[in-house]
Every structure is written in structure tokens, then in C-alpha cells.
Amino acid sequence: MATTKVFLFSPFRLTLLILLLAFSSFSSAVSNVSNDSFSKAKKMLEKEVYFDHRETIYCAASFDSKKRITAPAGFYTNKYEKRAKKVEWEHVVPAENFGRTFVEWREGNTSCVNSKGKTFKGRRCAEKINTEYRHMQADMFNLYPAIGAVNALRSNYNFTMLSGKQSDFGSCKMKIENRKAEPPEIARGQIARTYLYMEQTYPRYKMSNSQRKLMIAWSTQHPVSAWECTRARRIGELQKNRNLVVEELCAQIKQD
Template identity: 35%
Template structure:
């Protein structure tokens, strides 16, 4: 009897600890976890873009103290007064890399693509920011804007709406670079040569800070992995070859929950470079994929949900 009770408590402890380490499956859940576990004690340390303090409100929101940083509202009073969760690499940017976005935008990706949901909910890419600045930055690329002037009072962020570009304050330039490296490496996203060169310069000029290391440790406890560009396990060089570790995920989508597929054997093989998958029967390229480039799926549905397409020469 004692042995049975011991096994039961061990099982409960294992399930509980596993659930704690599970990455958030949705953006809404990620915002709650970011507030509870990552930034819970940082609201008096300043938001991402402006360094403004805020009071927590609700499960994931906040009310900005505009006077704490000399912020002046540019156009949107309501959004200027609240904390929002900013995707440093914008959701529209990584969404356009997925087929689901072409077939119906963000909602379709949320409904059908577990990889998009993983990217959208990735805590490494989320930071608290003043809502108006979040809106003004939009999905603009980061760059240097030497001739532009701040438009939000003493908040040092610069926005050039005509050029669709933004320059953040120096204190976060290195962090932005390492978040971009992480997202592009993990989810196999393309980055222009010009953007690579700029972010490599920022990474070198603005090294990892004590808070950035602490933030990474906190996120790793929720996500199950660190940002290797923060820990120093990886470095980015021009023409970097992405690891694409986040392209295959176990996060379920509503579509896979509604229409479960029967696993196939042997597995479907896909080429992570060409984004093409091959069936074990009827596809000449099935045996021709390099092992280093091979990703396996149990079903065609899984391959399609992950953003792959069927090889054109399959019979």
C-alpha cells in the first residue's frame, strides 16, 4: 500500500512539474505567463521602448505612469496609457513566412498552423511596451534614423512613418538583435543582408546585460529552452544557417483536434530547406533527401500544418 501511494505521489509530481515547463500554446496564455513569471517584478524598471513604469492591471495588462518617463501622447491617448505585449519580431513578419497566412491571415494561422501559434506565443519574443509606441512601430524594420527626432516626449524611440522604419533606444538594441537572431534561427526565417549587418553591429556594440540573462533564465523555465544567442552557445555571422528547431512542434491546432489523422508507416519525409515533403510510396525523391535536411512526419496533415507542400513529381 505504501509503495502504491509513493508511486502515485511521484506520478502527480512528475505531471505537475511537466505542466510547469510546458511552453504556452497561445498568445493569450503567453501574455499571462509573461506577466506572472517573467515581468512580475519589473513594472518599476521601465517598459521596453521608453523606460516608463506602470501598475499591473488584471491578468496581463498595465496602466502606464506617463510622468515617470516624460512621455507625451502623440495621437492615441487610450493606447498610450496601457501596457501591451510587443512581438519584437512582428507577428505579420513571421506570419508571412507561413502558408496559412497566404490562405487567410492571422486567424487562419491560429486555426490551422501549430508552428505559427508557437512563434506567436514564444516568450523570448515578447516584451511589455506602451500601447501607442507598439502601434506606431507597427511591423517596421529597425534601423538607424540619424535625422529623425523622437515624437513621444522624452521617450527616445524614433519612428519614420514614411520610410516604415524605427530606431529603438540604445539600451535595448543589443537585446533586439539577439531576439531577432533567435527567432530567425529557431523558426527558419529569412533576414536581409542589410538587417543582418545592422543587428550584428548592435549585438557587438551592446553586449548581454544582467537583466537580459535573468530574463532568459526565467523564460527558459517556462519554454524549456534558452535563447542561445543570449547564453553565448551560438553566434550570428553573415549568411547564418538556421537550425530550424522550432519548425516542428507538438502544439496541437484546432484542426488537428477536430480531424485526427491515422499515422502512416514508414514516415513521410520532408526537406527543411525546400519545404517539400515526399511520401514513402509514389515519390521518387523520398530516398534522396540528405539526412541533415530531413524532417519526418507521421501524416500528410502534420506536414501541411507545419508549412510543407507535397513534391510535384509524386505519382
């Protein structure tokens, strides 16, 4: 008599499978085309997404409607001290990472000339000339509240693991060294799923193989939370597109 084999997936393997299935759905991933204003995106996030969850991504600091930060106990910084008192909206995938794929960023444009007749390039030129760039820059799925000083020191550095490095911010376990950053464990899942979303949604943005493997590992190790699901739903309603990476995992939580 033939026997039927039943394969049982551990939660880790099941999460990994869901991630890979969601990540493979490139044809279903629709980008942000509803808002090309970075300023408007920040206002919508503060007023319509984070109004009942005013907590920063890296350090879990609270902030109020006037952008004032209440740092967690034990947090400190000896740089950008004024910015440590305010919340800022951080591109988890740095704008430069996708910005350099635009010719206006790399080379400039004949229309990118200041009042003194001097040409310019980089983010300022890409933002002025290219609508696609502005849509990517304003994508709210890639924007998170952060303590201003942490945002400043993280700069445009890619995330990795920094062996033996001590925290740069006291009780907030954010580490920065040699133009690399290691985020606290509480932030790694959201960071990973944001990187995967950006690569899935915008064909011009690509991660290295090693970075993609790290992000998939972080996402499986640090599952989605109820807040992350709520955040994705709210942004989807405002921005008129979906984060399929997060949605697939949130759907699995509901089924369980």
C-alpha cells in the first residue's frame, strides 16, 4: 500500500517560504505613483499613520505631535545633540542607494543650475527633474521615524552585523563603524522587509546577493508584529499600493 508523506514546516521554514513566494511576485508589485512629495509623505505619516504609535524605529523613543523626542532611559549621544531632541523621517533604504541609478543624480541636468549659474547634481537635481525619483523618495513604506541624531549618524550606510562593536547610543543598541551600521534587534525585521519591498517594487533598485540573504534571514528571525501589519495597511490605503512582503506574512498570522 502506498503511503502519503506529510511535510510539516517549522515556523521558521514557513516564514521563509512565505517570504520567497511574496518576493517572487514582481509582476504584482505596484510602486508608489500617488504622491511625489517627500514633505507631504512625512506629514501623512505623522498625522495619519503614527498618530497612535509614536515610537521611533531604532531606539523605541517616544515623540509627540510637535516632533519632540522623549529618549529612552540610558540613551546618549555626543554628536548632533540638537537633532537628538527631534524626530526625523528616515529612509531605511537610503535615498542614495536608489538615487544613483538616476542620471540626474550621477551627472546632473541642464536644468539643474542655481541662481548663480552654477550647475549641480545629486539628490537635489534628481528631485527637481525626475518624477520617478520623487515617487521613490516619497514612498512611505520606506520612511520611519527616528531620533534625529541617530538618523544623522547612520547617514546612508548599509546595514550589516558588526562583530564586537559597542553601542554608539548607550541603551539604544545601534552600532555604526566604517560606514556600516548594525541596527538593534527590535528594528531588524522591519528593516529587512522594507529592503525586500523596495527591491520587489522598484526594478531599478537591486541589493547585492549577500545583503539580500541577510535581509531574508533577519525577516525570518524577527517576525511581523501587529503594529507592522497596521502600518502597512494604513500606508497602503493612503499611497494606493501594497507592500506584498508584509501583507503575505500578516495574512499568515491571521490564519494561525
